[in-house]
């Protein structure tokens with residue numbers, strides 16, 4: 001379908017306009033002509049023009065009814081009256097009750113987890129709940145434990161940010177000053193022991209940080225999780241719920257998971273089953289890969305509205321302090337006395353540079369030496385190996401910061417790769 005001249009769409013109350021853009025270079029302009037409307041919880045400003053590009057999957061919802069003017073090339077565009085937004089706003093209302101009580105009694109506000117299989121709208125529900133919270137004056141934390149599609153940092157890491165204002169309609173939440181821990185794999189299955197350790201650390205640090213700000217303390221935390229909900233994936237969800245002391249778990253679209261959680265979490269935890277929106281679009285493996293890549297590219301190069309100009313510089317092998325977390329598994333019988341095979345999974349091992357290092361993303365740890373608690377230390381940022389020169393014994397790094405690397409910089413290997421073909 002194509003819409004070049006533009007068209008007015010009249011939406012009745014409790015309905016939404018959904019559209020997708022798949023064609024490269026296509027752009028869609030949307031403006032609110034009259035009434036009230038919001039995009040995943042962020043209110044649209046009347047007459048302001050919003051621009052969306054390729055890959056956008058958008059739903060503009062109205063509680064009261066509105067008229068939208070839309071122009072540009074879309075692949076799908078329709079109005080739906082079937083949306084779960086009323087259930088979602090009820091969840092927000094329930095969280096607000098917790099927050100008011102927490103405020104009165106100077107306690108922690110609600111820690112709510114959003115769980116569900118892949119492509120059910122978990123990140124979107126988090127965004128809606130966070131937006132609604134800031135719109136009523138709260139300052140919640142947003143923890144993203146989804147290492148597959150990291151929305152705050154890049155995949156392969158878990159991150160938390162303080163939400164102080166509603167998400168930008170086109171670009172999402174501002175990602176200033178995130179707290180990031182390195183994991184190094186696209187799925188928790190890459191190293192389950194390490195994943196749990198990193199989640200525990202993130203939970204410990206963020207819960208502690210709540211005490212330093214009264215408003216954030218009563219606002220609580222919204223946690224986004226991975227779409228892997230079976231077997232060990234389910235065990236990871238239980239682990240996270242326990243580590244954070246979650247008081248509410250919103251389960252999107254899966255009764256089985258809902259019943260399992262009802263059975264396994266402590267009685268005081270509210271487990272709520274919610275429908276997924278019919279608008280959520282399933283993504284193929286390739287699209288997920290592309291989205292991951294796009295996010296890394298954005299980390300280094302920004303976007304058209306706010307471009308970044310990364311640096312490229314050489315580091316000699318001898319100056320490269322490169323480590324990896326997790327040694328190859330050994331049978332228990334081969335382990336030193338008192339150690340379990342599991343301990344190997346959190347061991348910090350030196351990596352010798354080889355041509356195989358090319359395109360790998362490396363995390364720059366705040367840890368100063370391997371004697372420090374490397375897993376429990378957050379990371380300052382990421383760089384990417386763009387060249388390995390075995391003859392000159394050097395690598396080229398793409399980095400958001402100019403040379404040199406900080407003194408004693410400790411870099412952590414990640415299985416993520418990024419082909420830097422930016423022109």
Ligand SMILES: Nc1ncnc2c1ncn2[C@@H]1O[C@H](COP(=O)(O)OP(=O)(O)OP(=O)(O)O)[C@@H](O)[C@H]1O
Pocket residue numbers: 018019056057058059117118119120121122123124125146149225226227277278279280281
């Ligand atoms: N109501 C809606 N209408 C149209 N598109 C939507 C709607 N809700 C969400 N989407 C889009 O669907 C896509 C997938 O949603 P989202 O990322 O929230 O799912 P998820 O469950 O978090 O995915 P993942 O499995 O990667 O964790 C996103 O591009 C989002 O913009």
